Amino acid sequence: MDLAFGACSSSIFLAANILFVDNGKCKVRQLLKRLRKMVDEVIAYDRRIYEKSPNWRRKL
DSSP: OHHHHHHHHHHHHHHHHHHHHHOTTOOHHHHHHHHHHHHHHHHHHHHHHHHHSTTHHHHO
């Protein structure tokens, strides 16, 4: 879970920086809300994958 989260979080922050540069009117608060939503989606996705594996309780 940590590995997938780390890879996705770095991509998310890179995308956020590009978004912030492209749209000068974008407010920091809106950006943080979008980041939090993306991170929550990644965590939920990882959890679904681990729950499908036979030993998911040991992995979490």
